Amino acid sequence: MLKILLPTIMLFPTTWLTPMKWLWPISLTHSLIIALLSLTWFKWDSDIGWNFSNQYLAMDPLSMPLLILTCWLLPLMIMASQNHMNSEPIIRQRIYLTLLISLQSFLIMAFSATELIMFYIMFEATLIPTLIIITRWGNQTERLNAGIYFLFYTLIGSLPLLIALLTLQNSLGTLSMITMQYSQPSELLLWADKFWWTASVMAFLVKMPLYGVHLWLPKAHVEAPIAGSMILAAILLKLGGYGMMRIIIMLNPLTKELAYPFIILAIWGIIMTSSICLRQTDLKSLIAYSSVSHMGLVAGAILIQTPWSFAGAITLMIAHGLISSALFCLANTNYERTHSRTLLLARGIQIALPLMTTWWFLTNLANLALPPTPNLMGELLIISSLFNWSNWTIILTGLGVLITASYSLYMFLMTQRGPIQNHIPSFIPSHTREHLLLTLHLLPMLLLILKPELIMGWT
Amino acid sequence: MAALLRLCLRPVPRRLLLLLPREPAGLSRAASSSGPASSVSPSALAGPSELPPGFAGAQPPEVNLYDQNPEYHGFSADPVVDVWNMRLAFFFGISLAIVVGSTFVHYLPDHG
Numbered sequence: 107m108l109k110i111l112l113p114t115i116m117l118f119p120t121t122w123l124t125p126m127k128w129l130w131p132i133s134l135t136h137s138l139i140i141a142l143l144s145l146t147w148f149k150w151d152s153d154i155g156w157n158f159s160n161q162y163l164a165m166d167p168l169s170m171p172l173l174i175l176t177c178w179l180l181p182l183m184i185m186a187s188q189n190h191m192n193s194e195p196i197i198r199q200r201i202y203l204t205l206l207i208s209l210q211s212f213l214i215m216a217f218s219a220t221e222l223i224m225f226y227i228m229f230e231a232t233l234i235p236t237l238i239i240i241t242r243w244g245n246q247t248e249r250l251n252a253g254i255y256f257l258f259y260t261l262i263g264s265l266p267l268l269i270a271l272l273t274l275q276n277s278l279g280t281l282s283m284i285t286m287q288y289s290q291p292s293e294l295l296l297w298a299d300k301f302w303w304t305a306s307v308m309a310f311l312v313k314m315p316l317y318g319v320h321l322w323l324p325k326a327h328v329e330a331p332i333a334g335s336m337i338l339a340a341i342l343l344k345l346g347g348y349g350m351m352r353i354i355i356m357l358n359p360l361t362k363e364l365a366y367p368f369i370i371l372a373i374w375g376i377i378m379t380s381s382i383c384l385r386q387t388d389l390k391s392l393i394a395y396s397s398v399s400h401m402g403l404v405a406g407a408i409l410i411q412t413p414w415s416f417a418g419a420i421t422l423m424i425a426h427g428l429i430s431s432a433l434f435c436l437a438n439t440n441y442e443r444t445h446s447r448t449l450l451l452a453r454g455i456q457i458a459l460p461l462m463t464t465w466w467f468l469t470n471l472a473n474l475a476l477p478p479t480p481n482l483m484g485e486l487l488i489i490s491s492l493f494n495w496s497n498w499t500i501i502l503t504g505l506g507v508l509i510t511a512s513y514s515l516y517m518f519l520m521t522q523r524g525p526i527q528n529h530i531p532s533f534i535p536s537h538t539r540e541h542l543l544l545t546l547h548l549l550p551m552l553l554l555i556l557k558p559e560l561i562m563g564w565t
Numbered sequence: 566m567a568a569l570l571r572l573c574l575r576p577v578p579r580r581l582l583l584l585l586p587r588e589p590a591g592l593s594r595a596a597s598s599s600g601p602a603s604s605v606s607p608s609a610l611a612g613p614s615e616l617p618p619g620f621a622g623a624q625p626p627e628v629n630l631y632d633q634n635p636e637y638h639g640f641s642a643d644p645v646v647d648v649w650n651m652r653l654a655f656f657f658g659i660s661l662a663i664v665v666g667s668t669f670v671h672y673l674p675d676h677g
Contacts, residue, residue, distance in 0.1 A: 127643060131650040138657035145666040149673050178662075185654065188640055534629055537639020538651055542658065549663050553670075560670070 107163045117207040137181040144177035163218040171561040183333040205235040222281035244329040252325035259322040263312035266305035303360045313346030314401045317375020327394035335434040340427035365409040372405040376506035383513035393433045407488040418487025420563040425480040432469045432547035454526030458533040465544040474514035
């Protein structure tokens with residue numbers, strides 16, 4: 107664990123001591139080496155239990171794919187930000203990279219924390235660099251509102267979680283995840299226990315986000331610069347899913363009755379948010395609502411707590427992380443050329459940038475869960491387990507899959523097909539950097555098609 | 566009511582206009598909702614005709630870097646750094662991380 111964490115922390119002096127000309131190549135190289143080393147985490151010594159552990163940090167089949175995705179994403183964020191940061195003063199470029207690296211460090215510590223309070227502290231700590239990235243480097247004045255929504259929605263959810271964790275510490279004597287699974291389930295019979303249950307899951311439901319408390323997400327995703335959108339969509343939402351999967355083992359037997367309204371909200375949210383996608387005029391907003399829709403499936407799966415649903419949730423989290431990050435990168439390639447996110451203003455791009463259309467096509471196919479992508483594997487497992495839980499859910503999840511296919515195709519056809527806009531005389535050709543960025547998103551997806559059991563958790 | 570409407574339509578006498586506070590032309594465009602302490606002093610603001618030529622949006626003018634460097638890869642305006650950045654990114658990203666990394670993962674023993 108430390109052989110990844112310490113090199114990540116050493117990225118701070120790398121960023122501040124590298125000469126100006128070589129800042130971005132050196133940080134990119136350093137982060138790619140860390141990403142390469144993180145692949146050793148795939149080595150698994152035991153079927154269950156914890157690996158690569160020390161006193162405070164450890165890894166298990168749930169956190170391992172998320173950690174590797176976190177380490178993989180930093181070089182991609184650095185590559186995606188290089189163009190729009192070129193015109194900034196060198197100090198600000200270094201600060202930007204410092205914020206990304208600090209996010210990375212907090213995320214590694216959050217996913218590998220063995221103790222719930224450490225997880226909570228790292229969960230909260232990720233808010234600060236993200237807030238600074240959104241509010242300082244966002245492009246429109248709405249970024250301030252977006253930052254406020256982002257910060258306060260998450261804080262309002264997570265402060266009750268702190269109280270709940272301290273209560274749990276009081277009753278159990280420890281918050282170590284390693285021993286929690288063996289502790290006696292507490293009798294949760296009082297009214298106060300229902301509030302405690304809600305306090306425990308609300309923070310993660312807001313983070314995921316659950317439909318109903320999702321309003322921060324479209325604002326934050328749209329107003330953030332590309333690296334902010336990538337990290338938000340790919341990893342920070344999954345913090346919510348991961349946290350819920352950790353804490354929900356302690357919440358039985360109350361989950362059976364109290365989870366109902368949240369499962370219904372999650373599944374209904376799939377339909378609502380995917381329908382909203384069909385009405386969006388802003389490309390990044392469309393992708394953001396698509397994330398809410400996919401996370402609705404994950405939220406429903408985690409709340410029903412079956413082995414297949416957990417496997418589906420983990421698979422969909424990783425697959426969605428790669429694909430939504432790729433979609434934001436594609437939207438950014440449009441934005442850097444047209445300075446507009448409006449779908450109608452950037453149509454017919456296939457004529458101008460035909461190679462980029464290939465990436466748009468593949469990414470949209472993965473987004474609509476085309477076989478044999480891991481997106482489909484995750485969705486199938488989740489939909490099957492929800493059907494087993496209640497047969498009626500198939501109507502909503504089936505409709506959700508249909509609408510997902512509709513808006514993904516709509517996104518592709520609106521951006522790529524149709525007449526090219528007259529007000530744009532020419533497009534700057536696609537850069538090698540952009541093609542490499544999308545390759546590095548889609549090649550891991552291809553490899554996961556061949557070996558999906560890497561990201562399926564305890565199966 | 567009709568008398569009130571006629572009053573509204575009558576031009577305002579010049580002496581009443583002179584009673585209004587004077588503002589420089591530039592300040593009449595926008596009203597700040599924050600207090601006077603935070604507003605810019607009138608001398609610092611200029612009317613639209615007095616703005617420096619490159620002011621609009623304060624963004625640097627867009628330059629097609631392919632004109633200066635036909636071999637531009639998208640990384641840096643400096644051609645040497647651009648090429649080396651591209652080489653490092655491809656080597657560490659594709660050759661090492663994807664190729665060597667996936668070979669390593671492929672040969673891991675099965676688990677579960």
